Every structure is written in C-alpha cells, then in structure tokens.
Amino acid sequence: MSLGEFELIEQYFRRPAEVRRAARGDVPLGIGDDAAVLAPPPGRHLVAALDTLVEGHHFVPGSPPESIAHRALAVNLSDLAAMGAEPAWFLLSLTLPRADETFLERFARGLLDLAETHQVALVGGDTTAGPLAIAVQALGTIAPDVALTRSGGRAGDLVFVSGTPGESAGGLRLVLDADAGAHLDAGQRRRLIDRFHFPTPRVALGQALVGIASACVDVSDGLADDAGRLARFSGCGLRIDVERLPHSAELVALAGEAGARRLVLTGGEDCELCFTVPRERAAELAARLDNVKCQVTCIGELTGEGGLQLHDHGVPVQIDTAGYDHFARPGSSGKT
Numbered sequence: 001m002s003l004g005e006f007e008l009i010e011q012y013f014r015r016p017a018e019v020r021r022a023a024r025g026d027v028p029l030g031i032g033d034d035a036a037v038l039a040p041p042p043g044r045h046l047v048a049a050l051d052t053l054v055e056g057h058h059f060v061p062g063s064p065p066e067s068i069a070h071r072a073l074a075v076n077l078s079d080l081a082a083m084g085a086e087p088a089w090f091l092l093s094l095t096l097p098r099a100d101e102t103f104l105e106r107f108a109r110g111l112l113d114l115a116e117t118h119q120v121a122l123v124g125g126d127t128t129a130g131p132l133a134i135a136v137q138a139l140g141t142i143a144p145d146v147a148l149t150r151s152g153g154r155a156g157d158l159v160f161v162s163g164t165p166g167e168s169a170g171g172l173r174l175v176l177d178a179d180a181g182a183h184l185d186a187g188q189r190r191r192l193i194d195r196f197h198f199p200t201p202r203v204a205l206g207q208a209l210v211g212i213a214s215a216c217v218d219v220s221d222g223l224a225d226d227a228g229r230l231a232r233f234s235g236c237g238l239r240i241d242v243e244r245l246p247h248s249a250e251l252v253a254l255a256g257e258a259g260a261r262r263l264v265l266t267g268g269e270d271c272e273l274c275f276t277v278p279r280e281r282a283a284e285l286a287a288r289l290d291n292v293k294c295q296v297t298c299i300g301e302l303t304g305e306g307g308l309q310l311h312d313h314g315v316p317v318q319i320d321t322a323g324y325d326h327f328a329r330p331g332s333s334g335k336t
C-alpha cells in the first residue's frame with residue numbers, strides 16, 4: 001500500500017481526542033499501542049459480537065463506502081441490541097485491495113458517524129491488503145443474568161417485530177436491477193435504498209426490553225427464518241398473523257401487496273428486532289416503549305406446537321418463506 005498502515009489509521013480513524021474523550025471515559029488506552037485497555041463498569045458483564053462483510057457476498061461491489069462501513073458496524077450493534085446490551089467499544093479489521101484515499105475518507109465517515117450516534121468508541125483493529133472485506137467486533141456491557149436470549153420464549157407469549165422489515169431487501173432489489181421500480185417516485189426509491197444502505201440498529205429498543213422480553217433475536221436472515229429460530233430455540237411453535245405485519249407503503253408500491261408481504265417475511269439485513277413478551281405484560285411493554293422512538297408491531301404468538309404457521313385473519317395460508325439469497329453463486333451462501 002502506498003499509504004502506510006499507521007498513517008492510514010492516524011489520518012482516517014482517529015477523530016480528535018476531545019471528540020473521543022467526550023464520547024467515552026472508559027478507554028484508558030485506545031488505538032496506537034499493541035492492544036487497547038478498556039474499563040468496563042464494575043459488576044457488569046461483557047457482551048461480544050463479531051460479523052464479517054465480504055464484497056460480493058455481503059455487499060454489492062461498488063457500494064457507497066459510507067454504506068459498507070455503516071452496515072459493518074450496524075449489524076454488530078444489532079447483535080448487541082438483540083442481547084439487550086449497551087454497546088461501548090468496537091474493533092475493526094479492514095482488508096483493502098489498495099489504500100484508496102477517497103474510499104477511506106468516505107468509509108471512515110460512515111463508520112464514525114454511526115459510532116458517534118451510539119457513543120461507541122473505535123479502540124483498535126487491524127489493516128491488511130487483500131480482497132475488500134470488513135470485520136467488526138463490537139463489545140458492550142450488561143447487568144449480570146439479564147441478557148435477552150433466543151431461548152426464553154414460552155407458548156402463549158406475544159411475538160413482536162420492530163420497524164418495517166423487508167424494506168432493506170426492497171432497496172437491494174432497486175440497487176441490483178436498474179429497471180426495477182421504474183414506477184416509483186424519487187422519494188419512494190430513496191426511502192427503500194436508504195433502508196438498505198443505512199439500516200438502523202435498534203440499540204435503545206434492545207436495552208428497553210431487558211426485564212420484560214422473554215426472548216429476542218435480530219432479523220438478519222428474514223423475519224420468518226429468524227422468528228422461527230427464536231421459536232425453535234424456545235422449544236415452541238410460532239403463529240404469524242400476516243394481516244398484522246408492519247406495512248410499508250413504499251414496499252407495497254415496489255412489489256404489490258403480496259410481493260411486499262413476502263419481502264417482509266423473507267427479506268434480510270434489516271437490523272430489526274423480533275422478540276416475545278408474556279401476554280400479561282403487554283401493557284407494561286407499551287409504557288416502556290414510550291421513550292423509544294421505534295415502531296413495534298405485534299405479529300403473532302408462540303404456540304405449543306412445532307413449526308411456523310401463517311394465518312390471514314385467522315385462516316391458515318401458505319406463503320413460501322424460504323429466505324432468498326441475493327448474492328447466490330456456486331459455493332457461497334451469501335448469508336452472514
């Protein structure tokens with residue numbers, strides 16, 4: 001690389017010390033030494049997650065660098081959110097074909113903007129030459145024994161989902177196919193493409209669910225798959241009432257009612273949370289959500305029987321919910 005590793009990090013990944021100090025006081029030693037020193041609050045447990053994004057598998061070649069960076073951090077923050085953790089720090093492994101300064105400048109902006117939004121500090125990483133790939137390890141903390149898991153749901157618990165899943169997959173369709181959605185207006189296109197490039201990790205929601213949700217999972221492989229996973233881990237079945245699924249006008253404009261419904265159930269990479277709450281605590285949930293600016297929709301319930309059942313106004317329906325793989329190619333699953 002023309003630009004040395006050290007210069008690269010200095011130049012692009014270290015915002016001024018005042019900004020970093022204002023953000024967090026729990027990084028006695030950050031970027032620059034052999035390893036970072038972190039000071040978790042006494043009595044809290046660490047929560048760790050790592051996700052890797054490889055060009056052509058997890059993001060479209062030629063994606064805006066801000067989006068690649070945003071998504072690499074967002075999926076990790078979403079994993080921590082699904083545990084109910086408070087995110088604190090992250091490390092970045094960056095594999096670059098060459099030190100392209102425009103790319104780096106834009107990548108760092110996307111990364112540090114999202115980091116600042118959630119007050120998480122970049123405390124270290126690694127930089128190597130090779131095919132474009134980004135791995136982020138996120139670290140957060142949580143009180144002992146309260147982390148949300150996939151396995152705590154019970155038959156009768158209500159199932160909820162945040163936001164409007166499916167929009168990210170709709171946006172991807174527009175990004176991949178220049179002819180798709182020709183009838184959409186500019187605002188509709190922008191909304192869907194933005195949801196793909198810049199999904200919102202539900203960090204505040206995850207923390208608000210601690211102590212009330214019985215189980216939680218983040219929606220990365222599609223709502224049907226991930227909700228089904230939560231149900232299976234909880235030893236339950238799952239009924240989704242499809243008429244209650246969150247409705248995105250933009251998604252319906254793109255794909256029609258039936259197509260939108262299928263995208264809601266199967267589209268991945270939304271960074272939404274799917275969680276369960278005991279029925280008798282639903283009112284308490286509503287009160288807690290007053291302080292969280294995020295739409296939450298009840299979409300069904302855990303059942304005693306195994307498997308996923310889809311109902312439309314109480315009538316069982318068949319919808320193919322196999323999550324589809326946008327980057328499918330021989331030898332790659334494309335999924336994270």
Ligand code: ADP
Pocket residue numbers: 005009013030031032033034035036092093094122123124125126127
């Ligand atoms: P080492 O040879 O000990 O692994 P490096 O030269 O790889 O050290 O890294 C020097 C410092 O820069 C370390 O503190 C490391 O955490 C940090 N660093 C390297 N790459 C990145 C990156 N992509 N993002 C943030 N910090 C990085």
Ligand code: MG
Pocket residue numbers: 125126127
């Ligand atoms: Mg290194």
